[in-house]
Amino acid sequence: xxxxxxxxxxxxxxxxxxxxxxxxxxxxxxxxxxxxxxxxxxxxxxxxxxxxxxxxxxxxxxxxxxxxxxxxxxxxxxxxxxxxxxxxxxxxxxxxxxxxxxxxxxxxxxxxxxxxxxxxxxxxxxxxxxxxxx
Amino acid sequence: xxxxxxxxxxxxxxxxxxxxxxxxxxxxxxxxxxxxxxxxxxxxxxxxxxxxxxxxxxxxxxxxxxxxxxxxxxxxxxxxxxxxxxxxxxxxxxxxxxxxxxxxxxxxxxxxxxxxxxxxxxxxxxxxxxxxxxxxxxxxxxxxxxxxxxxxxxxxxxxxxxxxxxxxxxxxxxxxxxxxxxxxxxxxxxxxxxxxxxxxxxxxxxxxxxxxxxxxxxxxxxxxxxxxxxxxxxxxxxxxxxxxxxxxxxxxxxxxxxxxxxxxxxxxxxxxxxxxxxxxxxxxxxxxxxxxxxxxxxxxxxxxxxxxxxxxxxxxxxxxxxxxxxxxxxxxxxxxxxxxxxxxxxxxxxxxxxxxxxxxxxxxxxxxxxxxxxxxxxxxxxxxxxxxxxxxxxxxxxxxxxxxxxxxxxxxxxxxxxxxxxxxxxxxxxxxxxx
Numbered sequence: 001x002x003x004x005x006x007x008x009x010x011x012x013x014x015x016x017x018x019x020x021x022x023x024x025x026x027x028x029x030x031x032x033x034x035x036x037x038x039x040x041x042x043x044x045x046x047x048x049x050x051x052x053x054x055x056x057x058x059x060x061x062x063x064x065x066x067x068x069x070x071x072x073x074x075x076x077x078x079x080x081x082x083x084x085x086x087x088x089x090x091x092x093x094x095x096x097x098x099x100x101x102x103x104x105x106x107x108x109x110x111x112x113x114x115x116x117x118x119x120x121x122x123x124x125x126x127x128x129x130x131x132x133x134x
Numbered sequence: 135x136x137x138x139x140x141x142x143x144x145x146x147x148x149x150x151x152x153x154x155x156x157x158x159x160x161x162x163x164x165x166x167x168x169x170x171x172x173x174x175x176x177x178x179x180x181x182x183x184x185x186x187x188x189x190x191x192x193x194x195x196x197x198x199x200x201x202x203x204x205x206x207x208x209x210x211x212x213x214x215x216x217x218x219x220x221x222x223x224x225x226x227x228x229x230x231x232x233x234x235x236x237x238x239x240x241x242x243x244x245x246x247x248x249x250x251x252x253x254x255x256x257x258x259x260x261x262x263x264x265x266x267x268x269x270x271x272x273x274x275x276x277x278x279x280x281x282x283x284x285x286x287x288x289x290x291x292x293x294x295x296x297x298x299x300x301x302x303x304x305x306x307x308x309x310x311x312x313x314x315x316x317x318x319x320x321x322x323x324x325x326x327x328x329x330x331x332x333x334x335x336x337x338x339x340x341x342x343x344x345x346x347x348x349x350x351x352x353x354x355x356x357x358x359x360x361x362x363x364x365x366x367x368x369x370x371x372x373x374x375x376x377x378x379x380x381x382x383x384x385x386x387x388x389x390x391x392x393x394x395x396x397x398x399x400x401x402x403x404x405x406x407x408x409x410x411x412x413x414x415x416x417x418x419x420x421x422x423x424x425x426x427x428x429x430x431x432x433x434x435x436x437x438x439x440x441x442x443x444x445x446x447x448x449x450x451x452x453x454x455x456x457x458x459x460x461x462x463x464x465x466x467x468x469x470x471x472x473x474x475x476x477x478x479x480x481x482x483x484x485x486x487x488x489x490x491x492x493x494x495x496x497x498x499x500x501x502x503x504x505x506x507x508x509x510x511x512x513x514x515x516x517x518x519x520x521x522x523x524x525x526x527x528x529x530x531x532x533x534x535x536x537x538x539x540x541x542x543x544x545x546x547x548x549x550x551x552x553x554x555x556x557x558x559x560x561x562x563x564x565x566x567x568x569x
Contacts (some may be wrong), residue, residue: 001353006279009357020383021294024316029309043304045241053176058373059449060310061241061288064164064175065553066520067449091168114308115375118445118515127193128440129385130372 035110042107045100054091058117062091069117072109081105136564140212142196143473144556145222146189150466153185153551154542165531168288173233181232182319186461187242187325188225193469194328195221195260198281200476201335209266219331220256224249232542242318243295249283250296256290274345275338276356277331283325283360291321312376313369319367325465326359333421333468336475340418341408355397363509366391368396369439373448381441391432397431400476416485422470424491427463434504446515451534452507459500462541471553478561484551498520498537504528 031090035043046052054064061067084101087093096104123131160178162169165543173181195217202208228245231237238246266286268278296319299305303310338344346352368384398405405425412418434456438444447453474480506527513523524531556563 002351003273006353010279012362013357013360013364020365021316024380025309027379028314029306031306031375035307036304040304042292045308050176050180050239050244051196052241053179053244054447056456057307058371058375060315060370060374061310062179063451064167064453076333092176092447111307115373117373118448120515122445124445125441128442128538129382130441130445 013047033113036106038103039106039110041109042100042103042105042110045096045104046107049094057111060116067117068108069115070112072105072112077105077109080108135211137200137202137203137491138208138211138218139196140564141215142199142282143193143476145218145225146192146196146469147473147549147552148288149185149192151546152190153189154545154549156182156185158499158542161535168501170497172427175339177232177235177409180237181229183242184228186228188468190325190329190461191222193472194284194299194318194325194332197335197469198260198264198285200330201281201310202264203275205266207271208263210263217256217259217263220259221254223254239394240295240298240531246300247296250292254289254292257285257292258453261289265511270342273348274374275317275344276349276352277334277336277338277347279353280327280331284331286322286328287320287363290323291317291324295321298306308374308376312371312380312487315331315370315374316367319370320363321365322460323359324334327363329465329468332472333424334435336417336468337421338473339475340412340421345555350382351397356393358393362391362471363388366439369435369444370453372441385439385441387435388519391436393440395429395432395436398432401489415475415480416482416489417475417480418470419476419486419489420446420467423489424464424467426469427459427467427496429462430500446511447507448511450507450514451503455500455503455507458503459496463500466545471563477552477555479552479555482551482555483549488551490545491540492548495537495544497543499534502530502534502537506534555560 050059051068054062056062056067056069058069059067081101083091084096084104085093125131156173158173159170159173160182163175163178200207208214228249230250233243237244240247240340264282268274268282271278274282294313296312297317298310303313317485324452334347336345365497366384368380368479369388372381372499405422409418409422434452438447438452438456453565474485479485509527509530510523513526518526
């Protein structure tokens with residue numbers, strides 16, 4: 001393979017990558033509503049306590065505890081709050097203040113509003129894709 | 135004169151030793167959460183993953199410096215030494231932050247984001263040393279392309295992984311997660327470029343032939359890999375509610391990996407012939423193992439890139455099998471091969487025993503993860519409660535823990551052998567050239 005061909009392929013791929021990155025940064029990744037300051041604060045606590053080491057959001061994260069994407073709508077706020085307040089046999093009690101727990105609940109409520117995971121209404125197509133429109 | 139490449143390899147071996155200890159701790163805590171509460175699971179897991187990543191990066195970097203030093207083209211050595219120093223100091227600070235429970239809370243890069251700054255700075259030094267050293271080399275072999283690409287891509291994607299600190303990204307959780315996993319996918323590709331490049335370099339040295347590193351197929355595979363590095367990351371986020379074209383692009387691009395699978399099958403006989411020819415070399419044994427793990431993990435990666443399959447496997451231990459199989463089966467095997475070849479430890483019977491313990495344990499470990507992942511995915515989709523599913527899988531998790539511990543013991547036995555051999559000829563081992 002000639003050097004100019006290698007350079008042409010290489011820089012074409014780099015150009016496509018940059019263009020694609022700009023698309024991903026700006027299109028198709030918006031949420032319907034913004035996160036409230038309280039939910040944003042809850043997100044920070046979620047990160048500071050490294051909750052993702054054990055829990056998942058949208059199926060991304062650790063495997064020790066359950067996925068939390070829809071924990072508010074499925075299990076309810078009171079149930080979730082009691083787990084955060086007291087911990088469990090597997091989850092430590094992080095001794096959070098009421099305000100911090102409220103923020104975490106606000107964050108989880110926001111996440112809950114963005115999607116259903118796993119979405120049992122999804123139809124799988126013959127070519128291996130997921131039809132989310134149904 | 136102290137060899138920078140070897141300093142990085144020592145850092146890498148130390149990192150892996152610690153990663154294995156914390157990994158074994160985390161796998162025990164997965165079943166017995168009260169075990170050793172001083173370092174609870176939420177600390178043990180990031181300690182394990184960050185040190186494992188440090189092992190891969192440190193040895194990948196070491197291999198590049200080794201090439202520059204062996205070929206005597208290295209320039210600005212002082213920057214390389216500074217790079218090593220910053221790499222180590224930052225690593226120690228990250229470990230301290232984990233012990234203290236001070237987290238940034240981003241999966242796999244769980245340290246406070248301020249510690250990303252010295253990492254980025256040290257990477258600039260690495261880039262300066264590399265490109266100043268190689269820019270006069272005529273007709274770059276494919277591994278120089280791979281190393282150069284890996285260095286630049288890591289810098290870009292590591293910055294990208296930190297974009298969440300800006301409101302524009304963190305205000306939309308979908309955008310933030312999409313960009314996070316976009317950067318992770320490409321970042322893993324960047325270390326693969328360093329490691330696979332090193333593997334090609336080792337094979338060139340073992341066989342004494344440099345045909346592949348300049349061949350058309352070598353560059354075609356490099357560009358296929360680069361295409362996947364750039365665009366095949368969204369199989370991690372099919373479940374994130376972003377636009378469908380993001381997932382569809384990854385699905386389409388991931389199928390180009392079938393070309394690599396096809397080539398491995400096509401070349402199987404010549405691989406076996408080559409295995410017979412070099413069977414007496416420990417370095418080759420590990421390269422051969424990495425070939426087999428490439429095949430298995432690539433097949434798994436292609437399967438979970440199919441959205442219909444991913445729908446059931448996402449968020450289960452199948453994803454862990456994909457990650458562990460790749461980092462241990464492929465990356466670590468190539469790195470160990472490089473270390474054995476570099477230090478000339480090709481004929482040790484102890485290494486052969488470790489080779490079999492590691493690969494057999496990894497096989498059981500990998501199959502256990504896949505099986506428990508499939509069972510978990512099916513059970514959760516059938517509406518079973520999380521706690522009930524985890525209880526049902528308890529026996530599988532015990533096999534996972536036992537095979538994980540024997541895997542760690544196999545690696546530790548190998549690493550202690552490396553330390554022992556290294557210390558036998560210390561400090562000359564830091565200086566002399568054995569290739």
